[in-house]
Amino acid sequence: MRKLLATGALMVLSALPAFAQAPQLDPGEKLEKLQFPAVTMQIKGWTKFGNSHVFTLPVKAGQHVKISFTTRSQFAFLAIFDLSKGDDEAFFGTDEDGSVLDTIAKEDTTWMLRPYYSKVSPRRGLGAPYTLMIEPQAPGTAPPAAKSEEPQRPSLFPPKSGADEEE
Incomplete structure (x- = not known):
């Protein structure tokens, strides 16, 4: 009996990493597994509550990829997990991050790309068309540098001039 329980526990523990890699889908979503493209891949789709496609994309450490999301709707978005x-x-x-992700993968992993239509926005209709572009970039090219500075915020007070500081 102990041997049977130990074997069962070992099987469950060995299956845990496989479950961690499986994406959590919402009701009605369909999973489509992609391969990392050699050339630009374009996917046209429709975000529709309860009947959408979700994509998995395997990436390897060091791969430089650019993912763009375009839509005519102000209520359709893309989330990458x-x-x-x-x-x-x-x-x-x-x-929040703009319509383009341009990055180099830090480790071997799988990303889930989920186009969605915002439920909290006042809207008409049940979805919106979108275009998803997955573009492999040449090795050795760096993504654009992120702005590290805080954006300039308007001030109520004008900046001090050099003459004012001496007084």
């Missing part, structure tokens, strides 16, 4: 991480947070979202 790293399935090797245990959290539910997207590491990139077009609602």
